[in-house]
Amino acid sequence: MTDTSIRQYTSEREEDREREEENEETLVCPECGGNLASDAEHGETVCSECGLVVEEDEIDPGPEWRAFDAAEKDEKSRVGAPTTNMMHDKGLSTNIGWQDKDAYGNSLSSRQREKMQRLRTWNERFRTRDSKERNLKQALGEIDRMASALGLPENVRETASVIYRRALDEDLLPGRSIEGVATSALYAAARQAGTPRSLDEIAAVSRVGKDEIARTYRYVVRELSLEIQPADPESYVPRFVSDLDLPEEVERRARQLLNTAKEQGVHSGKSPVGLAAAAVYAASLLANEKVTQSEVSEVANISEVTIRNRYHELLEAEEDFTAP
DNA sequence: ATGGTTTTTACTGCGTC
DNA sequence: GACGCGGTAAAAACCAT
Numbered sequence: 537m538t539d540t541s542i543r544q545y546t547s548e549r550e551e552d553r554e555r556e557e558e559n560e561e562t563l564v565c566p567e568c569g570g571n572l573a574s575d576a577e578h579g580e581t582v583c584s585e586c587g588l589v590v591e592e593d594e595i596d597p598g599p600e601w602r603a604f605d606a607a608e609k610d611e612k613s614r615v616g617a618p619t620t621n622m623m624h625d626k627g628l629s630t631n632i633g634w635q636d637k638d639a640y641g642n643s644l645s646s647r648q649r650e651k652m653q654r655l656r657t658w659n660e661r662f663r664t665r666d667s668k669e670r671n672l673k674q675a676l677g678e679i680d681r682m683a684s685a686l687g688l689p690e691n692v693r694e695t696a697s698v699i700y701r702r703a704l705d706e707d708l709l710p711g712r713s714i715e716g717v718a719t720s721a722l723y724a725a726a727r728q729a730g731t732p733r734s735l736d737e738i739a740a741v742s743r744v745g746k747d748e749i750a751r752t753y754r755y756v757v758r759e760l761s762l763e764i765q766p767a768d769p770e771s772y773v774p775r776f777v778s779d780l781d782l783p784e785e786v787e788r789r790a791r792q793l794l795n796t797a798k799e800q801g802v803h804s805g806k807s808p809v810g811l812a813a814a815a816v817y818a819a820s821l822l823a824n825e826k827v828t829q830s831e832v833s834e835v836a837n838i839s840e841v842t843i844r845n846r847y848h849e850l851l852e853a854e855e856d857f858t859a860p
Numbered sequence: 861a862t863g864g865t866t867t868t869t870a871c872t873g874c875g876t877c
Numbered sequence: 878g879a880c881g882c883g884g885t886a887a888a889a890a891c892c893a894t
Contacts, residue, residue: 805865805866807867810866829882830880830881838867839867839868839869841867841869841884841885842866842867844882844883844884845866
């Protein structure tokens with residue numbers, strides 16, 4: 537059994553996990569594990585459980601509503617909608633001609649030529665920024681569409697758009713499709729948020745094929761050095777259980793099986809989905825619920841053979857755990 | 861490209877309803 | 878006989894080198 541060679545399913549060290557959660561967009565309080573809530577009025581992100589302030593002095597994206605006199609009111613009420621991730625340009629752009637001629641066709645003075653050169657430079661900078669914004673707009677639309685098709689919550693979309701933005705900023709897009717990168721961002725975000733979806737599920741709602749997603753995903757993860765934990769089998773359990781209309785007891789037992797399996801180190805290098813499916817199956821046996829292997833394999837998109845193998849291992853691990 | 865692992869596919873035998 | 882389940886061997890997929 538190789539513990540280190542297989543990367544996809546093998547767990548990184550625990551410290552890495554903690555460190556990563558501080559760096560990345562974390563949604564769980566590092567102190568007590570409670571949920572974080574952002575408080576726009578104070579510009580803080582605080583834990584709803586213990587009150588720990590995680591972020592301070594955040595920028596309020598809202599408009600400047602305050603005005604102290606009439607003149608200032610005129611000035612500040614220019615605001616449109618508050619800036620959001622969804623902002624993009626209207627597709628308007630300007631080009632400055634390359635000839636150094638004025639409107640009458642006369643050549644410009646050297647002073648004027650310099651000035652126009654500077655203007656071209658800046659115009660170009662803003663224009664490419666605009667094209668990135670358009671790109672972003674489309675990608676975010678895709679992310680939204682896929683996320684809702686998969687029933688992924690708001691925070692996952694948020695994380696996905698952050699990842700996408702980073703990919704865009706680092707010029708990872710050229711040579712890759714917007715779709716592909718957007719899908720990869722969503723896949724990564726779902727895994728980071730602990731609500732993973734399998735590649736197959738993702739591919740089912742995406743416009744690009746599975747292999748391309750996998751390729752760009754690897755690329756994006758490497759380039760942005762995102763540290764993504766191997767998916768935790770437990771995070772699949774609730775979904776399978778509810779898809780199969782099984783009682784809560786099954787879920788509890790399945791979790792327990794997975795936990796003892798973890799302590800025995802049986803799970804290293806195995807597909808988390810397979811483990812989860814096997815745990816659900818084994819748990820329903822223990823709970824005297826009738827579910828067939830094929831039903832479980834159906835909802836988990838895993839072969840029956842894998843379920844058989846895993847659930848034997850799970851039960852063995854359970855025995856070894858209780859016996860000695 | 862290669863090699864080592866895991867997962868899938870396909871097939872077979874056994875027991876039960 | 879269909880179905881659920883278990884096992885096996887060979888093929889395919891996957892990951893790291």
